[in-house]
Structures are given as C-alpha cells and as structure tokens.
Amino acid sequence: MKTTKRKNMPPKERRDQLLGCAQILFFSKGFEDTTVQDVLDLAGVSKGGFYHHFKSKDELLFGVLDGMAEGVFSQMDLVASDETSSALKLLRSFTHLRANYLREHDYPGQVEFFRVMNQDKNLVLLEQFKRRVRTGAMPVLTRIIQKGRDDGTFNVADVDTAAELILFLSTFMDLALLRAIEARGTDTADHAARNLQAAIDMQFQTIDRILGLPDGTTDFGWPEAVDVTMATEPPPPPSIN
Amino acid sequence: MKTTKRKNMPPKERRDQLLGCAQILFFSKGFEDTTVQDVLDLAGVSKGGFYHHFKSKDELLFGVLDGMAEGVFSQMDLVASDETSSALKLLRSFTHLRANYLREHDYPGQVEFFRVMNQDKNLVLLEQFKRRVRTGAMPVLTRIIQKGRDDGTFNVADVDTAAELILFLSTFMDLALLRAIEARGTDTADHAARNLQAAIDMQFQTIDRILGLPDGTTDFGWPEAVDVTMATEPPPPPSIN
DNA sequence: CTCTTGCAAACCGACCGGCGGTCTGCAAAT
DNA sequence: ATTTGCAGACCGCCGGTCGGTTTGCAAGAG
Numbered sequence: 001m002k003t004t005k006r007k008n009m010p011p012k013e014r015r016d017q018l019l020g021c022a023q024i025l026f027f028s029k030g031f032e033d034t035t036v037q038d039v040l041d042l043a044g045v046s047k048g049g050f051y052h053h054f055k056s057k058d059e060l061l062f063g064v065l066d067g068m069a070e071g072v073f074s075q076m077d078l079v080a081s082d083e084t085s086s087a088l089k090l091l092r093s094f095t096h097l098r099a100n101y102l103r104e105h106d107y108p109g110q111v112e113f114f115r116v117m118n119q120d121k122n123l124v125l126l127e128q129f130k131r132r133v134r135t136g137a138m139p140v141l142t143r144i145i146q147k148g149r150d151d152g153t154f155n156v157a158d159v160d161t162a163a164e165l166i167l168f169l170s171t172f173m174d175l176a177l178l179r180a181i182e183a184r185g186t187d188t189a190d191h192a193a194r195n196l197q198a199a200i201d202m203q204f205q206t207i208d209r210i211l212g213l214p215d216g217t218t219d220f221g222w223p224e225a226v227d228v229t230m231a232t233e234p235p236p237p238p239s240i241n
Numbered sequence: 242m243k244t245t246k247r248k249n250m251p252p253k254e255r256r257d258q259l260l261g262c263a264q265i266l267f268f269s270k271g272f273e274d275t276t277v278q279d280v281l282d283l284a285g286v287s288k289g290g291f292y293h294h295f296k297s298k299d300e301l302l303f304g305v306l307d308g309m310a311e312g313v314f315s316q317m318d319l320v321a322s323d324e325t326s327s328a329l330k331l332l333r334s335f336t337h338l339r340a341n342y343l344r345e346h347d348y349p350g351q352v353e354f355f356r357v358m359n360q361d362k363n364l365v366l367l368e369q370f371k372r373r374v375r376t377g378a379m380p381v382l383t384r385i386i387q388k389g390r391d392d393g394t395f396n397v398a399d400v401d402t403a404a405e406l407i408l409f410l411s412t413f414m415d416l417a418l419l420r421a422i423e424a425r426g427t428d429t430a431d432h433a434a435r436n437l438q439a440a441i442d443m444q445f446q447t448i449d450r451i452l453g454l455p456d457g458t459t460d461f462g463w464p465e466a467v468d469v470t471m472a473t474e475p476p477p478p479p480s481i482n
Numbered sequence: 483c484t485c486t487t488g489c490a491a492a493c494c495g496a497c498c499g500g501c502g503g504t505c506t507g508c509a510a511a512t
Numbered sequence: 513a514t515t516t517g518c519a520g521a522c523c524g525c526c527g528g529t530c531g532g533t534t535t536g537c538a539a540g541a542g
Contacts, residue, residue, distance in 0.1 A: 047493095048492090051528070124364055127364055157442070161443050165443055165447065168410075172405075195399075288502095288504090289518055289519050
C-alpha cells in the first residue's frame with residue numbers, strides 16, 4: 001500500500017492554489033501545451049481532486065482570466081463612480097489608468113507577462129482577456145463620452161461607436177510595444193524604441209481627433225514609458241526544455 | 242482481405258482536395274473541433290495517405306490560410322504596382338479594395354464565412370488570417386502614404402506608424418458588422434444596422450483625420466453595404482450534430 | 483468534558499475513448 | 513525494378529470519468 005500523503009483543504013483555498021499553478025503554467029507553456037496533469041503535479045493533487053473543484057480544463061482558463069481582469073477593473077471602478085469631475089478630467093483619468101497600473105505593479109514583471117501572452121501559443125488566452133477588458137470598460141467610457149457630449153466638450157457623432165473605437169484603439173500601441181520588447185538588447189532597439197514612441201503619440205492624438213479635441217489633450221500619462229521599457233531586462237536565452 | 246478501392250492522384254490534386262475538405266470542415270466546425278479523421282472521411286483517403294502529403298494538422302491550417310490570403314492579395318497587387326496615379330487616388334483605391342472584393346464575390350456566402358470565422362472556436366484561424374492580411378498590406382499602404390507625404394497631400398508625423406494604425410483600424414467596423422449579421426431577423430436588427438453604419442462612417446472619418454485630410458475623403462466605397470448586408474439570409478437554425 | 487459514531491465533502495488513481503501522428507507493407511504508376 | 517501514393521494497424525498521450533477511500537466535523541452517548 002503506497003498511498004501518498006494527503007492534505008485536505010477548504011474549497012476556496014484549493015481552488016486558488018490550482019488557479020495559481022495554472023496561471024504559472026499557462027503563462028510559461030501556453031494554454032494548449034499545459035496538461036491538466038502538469039497542473040496536478042505542480043499543485044500536488046490528484047485528477048479526482050482537481051475535477052472535484054473544476055468541471056473542465058476550460059473552467060481553469062476562465063478562472064485565471066477572471067483573476068487577471070479583477071485587478072484591471074478595480075481601478076476602473078474609481079473612475080466609473082466619480083460623479084463630480086468634468087468629462088475631460090474623467091477622460092484623462094481613463095486614458096491614464098493603464099499607465100498608472102503598469103507603473104505601480106512591478107513593471108518588469110508585467111513586461112515579461114505581456115511578452116509571453118503575445119506568443120502564438122497564448123493567442124486564445126490573450127484574445128479572451130482583451131475581450132473581457134473591452135466588455136468591462138465599455139460602459140465606463142460610454143458614460144464619460146456621453147457626459148462630455150452633453151456639456152459640449154466633445155464633438156462626436158455617435159457615443160457608443162466612439163467609445164468602442166477608442167477602446168479598440170487602446171491596444172494599438174501594443175503592436176509596437178511588443179516589437180520594442182523583443183528588440184531589447186539587439187541592434188534594432190533604438191529603431192523599435194522610436195517606433196514605440198511614435199505609436200503611443202499617434203494613438204492618443206487619434207483619440208483626441210475622434211472626440212474633436214485639440215491635439216495633446218489626452219496622453220498615455222507616463223512620459224518615461226519608452227525609456228523604462230527598453231531598460232527592463234530581456235529574458236534569459238531559451239533553454240532546451 | 243478487404244482492402245478498399247484506391248484511386249491514386251497526382252500530388253497537387255490530392256493536396257488541393259484535402260485542403261478543400263479541410264476548409265469546409267474548419268469553417269463549419271472550427272479548427273480544434275475538426276479531427277484529422279474527419280478530413281480523411283470527407284476526402285475518402287487514409288491516414289497514411291494524408292500524412293504522405295501533409296506533415297501535420299497545422300500544415301493543413303496554414304495551407305487553408307494561404308489559399309484564403311491569395312484572393313485578397315491578388316487585388317492588392319494592382320494598387321501596389323500603380324505608379325502613375327496620385328496618392329489620394331491610390332489611397333481611395335486601397336480603402337475600396339475590400340468593398341469591391343466583397344461586392345464581386347458572392348456576398349451572402351462571404352457573410353456566412355465571416356460569421357463562422359468570428360466564432361470563438363475559430364479564434365486562432367481568424368487571428369492568423371488577419372495577421373497575414375496586415376503583413377501583406379503593410380508595404381503597399383506604406384508606399385501610398387509615403388508618396389502622399391512627399392507631395393504634401395498627407396500631413397502625418399510617422400509614415401510607418403500611420404500605415405499600421407490605418408490597417409489596425411481597417412477591421413474596426415468588423416465588430417459592428419458581426420453584431421449586425423447576428424441581429425438579422427431579430428427585433429434589434431434596425432438598431433444594429435444603424436450602429437454598423439455609424440461604425441463604418443467613423444472608421445473612415447478617423448482615417449481621414451489621421452492623415453490630415455478633410456472628412457469624407459476616404460470611404461468604404463459601397464454605400465448600400467448596410468442594406469445589402471441586412472438583406473442577406475440568416476443561417477438556418479442550429480441542428481443537433 | 484471525552485469518546486464514539488455518522489456522514490458529507492475532499493480526494494485518490496486506475497481507467498476510458500479518442501486524438502494526432504508513426505510505421506510497415508503493398509499496390510499502382512512509370 | 514524502382515519510386516510514389518496510399519492503407520490501416522498501432523502508439524503514446526490527453527481530457528475526462530468513476531468507484532472507492534480518507535478526512536474533518538458535528539451530534540449524541542457515557
């Protein structure tokens with residue numbers, strides 16, 4: 001009889017533990033390449049134990065996604081519930097949300113997270129995450145634009161469409177960001193850095209123009225972003241695992 | 242001994258046949274849910290036969306993708322090789338490419354194709370396809386914008402970034418298009434149709450503004466697009482397969 | 483207060499069907 | 513005779529199931 005030792009845990013705790021292990025593995029190996037068994041091994045739990053808490057591997061994915069979205073939305077609620085500020089102030093708070101979050105939460109770690117999430121194998125993960133952020137942010141931004149149009153600050157034909165377009169745009173710089181991150185330490189780093197700055201500038205200039213605002217009204221809210229990004233550590237050379 | 246009848250074919254023909262069967266299945270069931278065996282059954286060929294022509298299931302996907310991209314790029318080459326027209330004329334040709342293609346190639350069929358491609362299960366397929374189109378279109382659009390900036394027609398800070406942003410934008414209306422397509426025949430159809438028109442208008446207005454052109458310079462090139470779209474046949478009710 | 487006793491929740495791990503992919507061998511074509 | 517196209521048994525692995533076991537805890541007995 002060689003039954004391994006067993007340690008019961010309250011459901012919430014187990015769930016969180018499994019989600020944590022899954023997140024680590026999903027980020028490093030991608031969702032498709034991560035086996036349920038991988039998660040089990042890392043968490044030290046059995047198949048039966050796992051399927052007692054999760055009804056499928058997909059539920060794991062959604063759980064991880066929810067956890068990621070939580071951090072993003074917690075900041076957004078503050079903007080959403082602000083009833084006093086002007087539309088312009090709210091808009092700037094909104095466009096600064098991401099920069100603030102990045103700056104205050106271990107930026108190098110987030111860069112690496114972003115890099116891994118953008119690998120082909122994590123396409124599903126990334127796209128689902130983007131969708132959640134869009135869905136969650138839509139009502140907040142709509143409200144801001146509506147308010148600005150009502151008081152004449154913004155000049156825009158259709159509030160919902162404008163909000164959707166701006167949210168759509170809000171990931172444009174990510175393309176350049178990804179290239180810049182991957183160019184760190186190579187001889188194309190400077191070029192990529194300039195392109196990143198251009199992409200950031202153009203993204204916010206475009207937001208201004210969509211709303212009929214003078215150029216320079218909105219911005220990323222983090223002037224040193226490019227420099228800080230290029231200064232983060234490139235990942236170690238790929239090992240043969 | 243019950244060996245089934247065999248019918249040898251030249252490699253090119255078999256490949257195309259398998260690709261055709263794969264496309265049908267990928268579109269209807271999605272890539273992940275389509276088994277290699279499904280393709281074999283539909284084509285009437287064996288595992289060995291299949292793997293004689295394709296080294297993996299992924300190669301099938303890329304093959305299908307290449308076939309799809311071919312049609313798109315054939316049109317683009319005409320614009321790319323036009324040396325005489327003005328930058329503005331070229332830009333309008335470029336923005337009209339998609340509408341022209343849609344109008345001239347069985348639009349209802351393409352609507353259904355678009356609808357299926359946007360289902361969750363086809364996320365990988367869609368994203369890879371978008372990437373290919375972007376990559377192929379980038380040099381063409383860059384050249385147009387460069388020309389327009391050189392002769393003073395366009396007012397833009399960074400040519401590459403502008404081209405990338407416009408290509409990025411060129412799928413914005415797809416969000417509204419998808420919702421409109423899925424609203425056909427329901428009581429929200431009118432609302433969705435208006436939103437689609439708003440999205441189209443805003444997309445091209447934004448392109449104008451990015452390039453410093455007066456509103457209305459670029460357009461989709463197909464005024465009746467929304468009406469025609471809403472008039473296409475909704476899909477039959479889902480069967481239990 | 484301690485000690486059974488009962489039981490639901492937590493957990494184990496062998497097992498299953500089906501997947502993508504390999505391999506040996508044969509038949510058709512040249 | 514040699515090469516090319518193909519058949520189908522086979523393999524390892526994956527996600528998911530299932531019958532049984534262990535654990536924690538609360539209620540009743542002494």
